[in-house]
Amino acid sequence: MSTYKGFEPKWFQGEIPENSYRSVFKWGGATREIKAPKERMLQDVLRRFGMDESIFHEYQQDLGLDEVKFDIPITLEDRHIEAIKKIVGDEFVRSDDYARFSVAYGKTMYDIMRAREKIVENVPDIVVYPGSRKQIEAIVAYVSEHKIPLYVYGGGSSVTRGVECVKGGISLDMRLRFNRVVKFNEADQLITVEAGMSGPKLEEILQGAQSVFGARRAYTLGHFPQSFEHSSVGGWVVTHGSGQNSTYYGCIQDMVLGQAYATPRGVIETDQHPRKATGPDLDQVMMGSEGTFGVLTHVTLKFSRHMPETVKRFSYMFKDWKTGIAFAREVMQSEAGKPSVFRLSDPEETSIMLNMYGVMDSPLKHLFKLKSFKEDEMCLFLGFTNGEAGFSKNVAKNVAKAAQRFGALSMTGYVCKGWEHGRFSDPYLRDTLQDFGVLMDTMECCVNWSSMAKVHAAVREVVKARPGTICMTHMSHVYPQGGNLYWIFIIVENDAEAFRKFHASILDAIQRSGASMSHHHGIGKMFGPWLEGQLGRNEYAVIRALKDHFDPDNIMNPGGTLGLDTPEAEKRFLK
């Protein structure tokens, strides 16, 4: 923060009281760690907003330092609470305001705005901290018998209101006790863990496999979502998550090889054979069910060799978005092996990144001019490789060849390092900026190459129609058939409802454009009204049939998840 030479806002750096709202909504948990934008970035944002420093003179939003307190009665009968206590032990059932609120919201901006405004809703009656698969199975059997709504809280990084306890009842907080390794199988490169295992802990265990398990090598899962620090294995699996290195390692769907669920219809446990032609793939039937079929308890994941020494980093600048897309398609279709991180920024994001990383103050600026690259047209690509040394080298070589073919300018490794440095910590910026009413949030969808430019333009048009909106887009998670478009938008807004409407207008635009409603964030309750409209009525009826099979009483994550009990009038059919 000491890098500021001019005006520096008073970033909130105070103590965060233990039982405060901020301790819940803050990225990074109840620690004091914060991240503030660099002066360059702040000035750039102001310039784009057409605003001056004055917006940063005073906090515009409640800092959320008050103690969590609300008056929502517990309607779950005592006898049920006692029964649950018998299953897990008295000390692992809580009903105080803080515990109830701490599992109510995820991390989408709408959640955080409500938390700042002390709008508390959709809290569970009790929070339960299960310690074993058997306990969870017993709880599911009990709530099934008594028709009590059941929710699950994993890492808390949902950006779709996935965890919200709309119908009250019980929330299982998996973080505390349900986070162990069940089995490590080096020969098959498979690890089985409890669903509450956190992303960072699992990665630490795999990278340390030699000392933890006496393994012959170090391993990695290769799954690094931006929400890494707040993510859990169970959350990844039930929402179809993807990490930033997914172009090489695959999305979570590609990593799962075995799951166990406790459902109202009993335990479902899939086998761990690498492939099978034994009817519809049950792993795929269960993944993406977002807690509506049952509670995910155990997950078996494929892991890979940890070989940081083979990583190649590169970045290139392309003349414009169209050329960048053509390059991306060539790389993904060339069959030279896939890069790991693969990120192509559109002109607006490129411009912001160049300012943020100080590139526009470097000699590279002159090179852009020489090449006739314009700041409002050029597109930045950055990527990493993974894999065995020769493989990794060949991928990087092929990327370089394609970049040259499409007239790109090779950038320094500087840009990659800048991005890598912030890859998990950028979300911290949200809290710091939001204190002054500046919101950052994200949306994403998946598109084929042939509709990439069209979808980008259509969604951007809707976002930019709001005055003073920064809309950064990048393509990441890429395939031979297309990729994910990811939007980061920055606006000035202090009203939660107004924000929700803006958010909905973007979802409308995504559906209208014909893209998928989500590539890896899932659907949750926030996107639920759009799902049937995207999939089609007969297609959606398949998901409903599965729901009716597993959970005929609608007690598993009820209240809008996947749109399963969303009133017809609220559903969006815009295609």
Added chain:
Amino acid sequence: MSTYKGFEPKWFQGEIPENSYRSVFKWGGATREIKAPKERMLQDVLRRFGMDESIFHEYQQDLGLDEVKFDIPITLEDRHIEAIKKIVGDEFVRSDDYARFSVAYGKTMYDIMRAREKIVENVPDIVVYPGSRKQIEAIVAYVSEHKIPLYVYGGGSSVTRGVECVKGGISLDMRLRFNRVVKFNEADQLITVEAGMSGPKLEEILQGAQSVFGARRAYTLGHFPQSFEHSSVGGWVVTHGSGQNSTYYGCIQDMVLGQAYATPRGVIETDQHPRKATGPDLDQVMMGSEGTFGVLTHVTLKFSRHMPETVKRFSYMFKDWKTGIAFAREVMQSEAGKPSVFRLSDPEETSIMLNMYGVMDSPLKHLFKLKSFKEDEMCLFLGFTNGEAGFSKNVAKNVAKAAQRFGALSMTGYVCKGWEHGRFSDPYLRDTLQDFGVLMDTMECCVNWSSMAKVHAAVREVVKARPGTICMTHMSHVYPQGGNLYWIFIIVENDAEAFRKFHASILDAIQRSGASMSHHHGIGKMFGPWLEGQLGRNEYAVIRALKDHFDPDNIMNPGGTLGLDTPEAEKRFLK
């Protein structure tokens, strides 16, 4: 055939009458093309059986040259037949014996034995040759209304009794008219075809894309099952098929990106976004349903660049099975890129291949001795690569490195060429040998590395318990977590029922060993009784719930497919 120096059996080479049983069951369709074993192979087989030439003095089985004739009344009411004729046109509905029989059986040995014995059962009342998706949708709507059983016949290569019309009714023969390209999308590398499209025709179209569609390049699907000549796209998809190059190109599950089905509950059509987090993956829910949910009409497939010039071929000999497995695991886990064909033979198969390809008469024989490799222990590996030149080269280099590490002897490209030459034509041998009562059939299952040796031994023990049985095993379709074990067994047997019992005992052994019941042949009606036992009761109930949703009247491929209407008493629970 003129290569024989000693005794040569009189391989059947006569005219095959147009309406004969043989014209139906013969591999390669109603052509005269045959394939006879080389003298070396024949002598080797006899030696292993402990038999002499006399078995080949006379035909032991009916040659199947009689006209197909049977007396199974048509029970479908005339009004229904008229209604169907109205949908497709009079000339595209047939009810003669030949047409009915021609879609009744697939290509498993039990089918062929019944055909030779003129055991005709499970024929449809009428055969319909649909010409469009709309016609199929109209037929499905009609049979749903009137509860008429509906079957589908694609390429006819089923080895699981998948196509058999156990409940009579209607069989849709897709070959004649429902085999066109619907859409070719070069930018997204996607092609949409009608489900009756044959494997070889699709590959021809893709490789000829430049002249067929004016494309910029030639492409390939990379899907080459041994049944290639008899296979259809629809069959691949509904049974979860795999081709011999699947280790690089993936199984059909990895290639499908969009399907349309006509089901009793209406049309199901999935989107073509490369990835999505929009609830359970509907493509995966529908694939593997083997016609029990509805009729697959359109399939959209990802294709790849056709680059035959980059292919590398290699083969190595390993000391023993255990060493070969360890090598295979190393190659698949090393992340240097995956080979395309990947085939490791066990000692018995190795020994037969060496004799078949004449290796034991070559100087290589002495090298084996030098290395102390024993003929009843050593294991042959052969592989190909695909992909961009540098990628392909790196894969081959890495395979060579691993082979060296595991003490392998590099063999000449001779072995690969021999295998490649016979890769689609080996099934022709079955007919030629079977005329003399010598049966060849196959089984397969999928296993993890850690249980590979155990499953191999357990299944082999059961097969070899039958006196005079040749049991060749190879590992193919390989993954970082394990692979497919594929058994080819050769026995002398002339009774269909006796054969069926032997076949069932192998399925029992597979289930007992804990492997998957199938890696890529599917389940059909023949393996149906084992499916619930493998998946587990709750898990199997998920497939049944989907069945009840799509087809509550059980008219889609009824009579044992996936075990969905198999009587409880016939089911096998051996795990």
